Amino acid sequence: MSTSLTKGEKTRDKIIRKAAAVFNLHGYSGTSLSELMEETGLEKGGIYRHFESKEELAVAAFDYAWSEIRLRRRIALDEIPTPLGKLHGMIDGFAAKPSPVPGGCALMNTAIDADDGNPALRAHAREALREWLDYLEALVRQGIRQDEIARGVSPAAIASTIIATLEGALMISRLSDDRSALDNARKHLHTMLDGIARKAG
Template sequence: MSKGEETKEKILHKAAALFNTQGYAGASISDIMRVTGLKKGGIYNHFQSKDELALQAFDYAVDLIKQRYRGALKNKRHAVERLQGIIGVFRANIDNPAIEGGCPLLNTAVESDDAHPILRQRAQMVMDSWRDMVCKVIQKGIARGEIRPHVNPDEVASVMISLLEGAVMMSKLYDDSIHLERAIEHLDNYIKVELQP
């Protein structure tokens, strides 16, 4: 990796955590300069604008989460084990977050709702890929007889993601992981009772 690539990686790493904790609107160029230790020119040498940095920092943060999903799903073939692996990523984030500030998808979706349409579109793309991942696990599970045939994959994906992300929000709001722990326990029971044949 060249020195320029190392600098860009450092900026993305620091900016991703900054945006994820302070929000895009709440983080100024001065804040980015402070956390990276670079001058404005050093930042703009790698990114044309704060918007471009925000999009790439979001992608960087999401990639950290995707790495965790890949690790959690590796060597798991049964649909139930794969769903539990996805839930396990949230469980691991309680004590060992992938990035400071919590779930970058949740944070970005909330902040970009009306204020930043391009960032909102990027968050929707990530959510689509996450929903697709859950749906494919369930569809394959149905085909293999590991999941009940009447289960609606898209419905399960909506419920699962909404429950986990809502629990993340409550746990952050109250600074108490019990809300996420309850959601995880509920989903574990849901999978055993409602999804397994």
């Protein structure tokens, strides 16, 4: 059975890919239809033939951006054999390149952008955050089971600290046009993980 996309499906995917960068760079309110038309090379009717509204397109664009971020992170981390090593790798990877989509971390951008009354985008950003938290918490629990991480460590606390520190540092680095905050956050989080590693003996 053929899995090739129809012409309409290919056009829809192209719109989503192109729109993802525009929304991530300019936000929902800051993105105009003319910018979307210019980026996709389509007229208004060509875009809205595939999406009922700008909001529907923005949600699809965020989901695409998040799936790209998740895929790149997981591919890099799959090569690391241990849970604690994966946590260190997550930190290094984020500090080096927060997102493969232009505009920085789509999760942070969308969470801030949707905070003033876009419930659909906010719900998708919340789901993405929960997924990231769950992934990190699972790594901590696995590390505890394998005696790599000290017992008594809170998986939820470690996961939320990693995300909050990285996202906060990214915001500071972007506003100051200086990546020192990201570098400092990376070092601090590595020290934190070294502190929860189970000591031999």
